[in-house]
Amino acid sequence: MTGRGVAIVGGACTDFGVRPLTWAELAQEAGAALFSAVPGLRAEDVDSLFVGAAMPERFAFQSHVAPLAAEQMGLRPRRLLQRTELACASGQSAIRSAYAAIASGLSDIAVAVGVEKMNLPSMAEANTSMACVMDRPWDGPAGATAPPFFAMVAQRHMLEHGTTAEQLAAVSEKNHRLANTNPHAQFFAKRFSREKLLGLPIVAPPLRLGDCSSMTDGAAAVVLVADEFLRRFPGPVAWVRGSGQYSDFHNLANAGSLTDWVGMKLAAREALRQAKVDVGELDLAELHDCFTISEIVEYEALGLCPPGGGGRWAADGNSELGGTLPVNLRGGLLGCGHPLGATGIAQAVEVYEQFASRVPAARQVRDPRWALVHNLSGSANVHSLMVYERGEAS
Amino acid sequence: MSGARPARPRPRLETAAVPPPAPERTGDAGAVPFLLDFLPLQGERDTRLARFYERLKAGRLSTTRCRRDGTIAWPPRTACPRCHAAELDWVDLPSTGTLYAFSAVLGGAPLGMEAEVPFAVGLVDLDGVPLRLFGRVVGRPWTELAVGEPVAVESYSTPDGRVYYRFRAGASR
Numbered sequence: 001m002t003g004r005g006v007a008i009v010g011g012a013c014t015d016f017g018v019r020p021l022t023w024a025e026l027a028q029e030a031g032a033a034l035f036s037a038v039p040g041l042r043a044e045d046v047d048s049l050f051v052g053a054a055m056p057e058r059f060a061f062q063s064h065v066a067p068l069a070a071e072q073m074g075l076r077p078r079r080l081l082q083r084t085e086l087a088c089a090s091g092q093s094a095i096r097s098a099y100a101a102i103a104s105g106l107s108d109i110a111v112a113v114g115v116e117k118m119n120l121p122s123m124a125e126a127n128t129s130m131a132c133v134m135d136r137p138w139d140g141p142a143g144a145t146a147p148p149f150f151a152m153v154a155q156r157h158m159l160e161h162g163t164t165a166e167q168l169a170a171v172s173e174k175n176h177r178l179a180n181t182n183p184h185a186q187f188f189a190k191r192f193s194r195e196k197l198l199g200l201p202i203v204a205p206p207l208r209l210g211d212c213s214s215m216t217d218g219a220a221a222v223v224l225v226a227d228e229f230l231r232r233f234p235g236p237v238a239w240v241r242g243s244g245q246y247s248d249f250h251n252l253a254n255a256g257s258l259t260d261w262v263g264m265k266l267a268a269r270e271a272l273r274q275a276k277v278d279v280g281e282l283d284l285a286e287l288h289d290c291f292t293i294s295e296i297v298e299y300e301a302l303g304l305c306p307p308g309g310g311g312r313w314a315a316d317g318n319s320e321l322g323g324t325l326p327v328n329l330r331g332g333l334l335g336c337g338h339p340l341g342a343t344g345i346a347q348a349v350e351v352y353e354q355f356a357s358r359v360p361a362a363r364q365v366r367d368p369r370w371a372l373v374h375n376l377s378g379s380a381n382v383h384s385l386m387v388y389e390r391g392e393a394s
Numbered sequence: 395m396s397g398a399r400p401a402r403p404r405p406r407l408e409t410a411a412v413p414p415p416a417p418e419r420t421g422d423a424g425a426v427p428f429l430l431d432f433l434p435l436q437g438e439r440d441t442r443l444a445r446f447y448e449r450l451k452a453g454r455l456s457t458t459r460c461r462r463d464g465t466i467a468w469p470p471r472t473a474c475p476r477c478h479a480a481e482l483d484w485v486d487l488p489s490t491g492t493l494y495a496f497s498a499v500l501g502g503a504p505l506g507m508e509a510e511v512p513f514a515v516g517l518v519d520l521d522g523v524p525l526r527l528f529g530r531v532v533g534r535p536w537t538e539l540a541v542g543e544p545v546a547v548e549s550y551s552t553p554d555g556r557v558y559y560r561f562r563a564g565a566s567r
C-alpha cells in the first residue's frame with residue numbers, strides 16, 4: 001500500500017424501511033445523524049463528498065444528486081464532489097472513492113453518504129428500475145431481474161452440492177433474528193422462525209420471500225480522515241487496510257459457474273493481501289446477503305468452508321456471534337433491508353460501531369480487530385471488498 | 395439430458411461490414427415508453443447490430459465471429475472483445491440446446507410483462523458451441539421443467555413489429 005493512512009472516525013444510519021419521505025429528506029436525515037454521531041465533525045472541515053446512489057433517476061426522477069446531497073447535509077465540498085454508481089455496491093464505491101482521494105492527498109476529511117429511495121406508488125415501475133441493472137437489450141426482454149438469477153444460483157447449488165431449503169432458511173432466520181438487535185432495521189421487532197420462513201410464498205423458485213432482501217428506503221453516512229487529522233477525532237477508528245474488486249462479465253451468458261464465484265475469490269485475495277491478514281484472523285464480516293444463497297456461496301468463496309459446504313456451515317452455526325466468523329451481525333440485507341446506495345455504508349457503520357463497542361451486547365463481538373466487508377452488485381458480476389482494522393486516535 | 399449432441403453446425407457466413415438497406419425506425423409504438431421498455435430498438439438507425447434482428451426475423455439466431463481470431467462473442471459485437479478487430483462475420487447459432495438452470499417470475503415483473511406472469515426463464519447451453527444463453531422458456535409451465543432437458547430456440551414477433559428469441563421446451567416429457 002502507498003499513500004497516507006485513512007480511517008473511518010464515525011458514522012450513522014437512518015431507519016431503513018418503507019419510509020414516508022423523499023430522497024432529499026433521506027439525505028438530510030443521514031446528515032443530521034452523522035453530525036450527531038461524530039461530535040468532532042465540523043461541516044467546514046469536510047472538503048469532499050462522495051454520494052453512493054444506484055438509481056435516483058429511476059426511483060426519485062432526480063439526477064445530479066451529489067450537490068443535492070451536499071446541500072441537504074449542510075456541506076460545501078471544495079475539493080472533490082461526485083456520485084458513485086455501482087448498483088448494489090454504490091455505497092462501498094463512495095467509501096472506496098473517499099479512501100482513494102484521502103490516500104492520494106487530494107482530500108483530508110471526506111464524507112461518504114449512501115442514499116436510496118426505492119418504494120414507489122407503482123411496484124411494477126420499481127421492478128422495471130431494478131431490472132435495468134441487468135444487460136438491458138440482451139437479458140432484459142426475457143424478464144431478467146435479480147430474483148430469478150439468484151434462484152438459478154440456488155437451483156444449481158442444490159443440484160451440485162445438495163444444499164437444502166432448510167439451510168437457506170437458516171441463513172434467513174439468523175439475519176432476521178440479528179436484525180432484532182438493530183432498531184434501524186426494516187425487520188426490527190419481527191420474528192421469523194425457520195418454519196415460518198419455509199412457509200412464505202415462493203418468489204422465484206426455489207427462493208421464497210424470506211430468501212430475498214427487500215425494497216427499502218434508507219441512508220447512511222461515514223466520515224473518513226487522513227492519519228494526520230485524526231487528533232481531531234479522539235477515540236476508536238476503523239483503519240482502511242485493504243480494498244479489492246473484480247469483474248469479468250456483465251451479460252448472463254458470460255457468467256461461467258453460477259456456484260463458484262471466482263471474481264469474489266480474486267477480489268478477496270487482493271483485499272486481504274493488501275491488509276496482510278488471513279481470512280482466519282477476521283473477527284467479523286459483513287457479506288452481501290441480497291439472497292440467502294448469496295451468503296452461502298460467499299462463505300465458500302472466502303474459503304471458510306469447503307466448496308459446496310456453505311449451507312451446512314451456516315446451519316451448524318459457524319456464522320453466528322461466537323461462531324467461527326460472525327457474519328452480518330447488524331441483520332444483513334435480509335434483516336435490515338437493502339437500500340442499494342446505503343447498504344455498503346451501513347455495513348461500514350456496523351464495523352465502526354463494533355470496533356467502538358457501541359452496538360447492543362446481543363451482537364457485540366468481544367475485542368474485534370479485523371473486519372471484512374463485501375458487496376456484490378448486479379448478477380454477482382462485480383465483487384467489492386474492503387478490510388478494516390481497529391485503531392485508536394488520540 | 396438431451397442425448398447425442400449434433401455435430402458442430404457449419405456457420406453460415408455473412409459479412410457484417412455490408413449494411414442492408416436502411417429500414418424505417420422500429421419499435422417506438424410499444425406498450426410502454428422507450429425508457430421503460432427492455433425490448434431494444436432494432437433498425438439501422440438505432441443500432442449497428444440491426445442485422446442481428448433482420449436475421450432473427452427470418453428465424454436465424456446469430457452472433458458475430460471475429461475474422462482474425464475466430465472469437466464467437468455473445469452478445470454480438472461491432473469490435474472483437476479479444477483482439478478488437480472490427481472485421482466480424484455473422485454466424486448462425488444452433489437451434490437446439492439443453493436447459494442448464496431455470497427459475498420463474500411469479501410476481502414482481504417489470505412493466506409490460508405483468509400479464510405474462512407466471513413465466514419461466516433459464517440458461518441454455520447451445521448444442522455444439524460454448525455459449526450459454528439466457529432467455530424466456532415457453533412450452534410448459536415452470537413446475538414441469540427439468541434441468542438437463544432439451545429445448546429449441548425460436549424467434550417471435552411483437553405487435554409493433556420487433557423480434558426477439560426465446561426457448562421452447564417440448565410439449566411433454
Ligand SMILES: [Zn+2]
Pocket residue numbers: 460461462463464465474475476477478479
Ligand atoms: Zn478477434
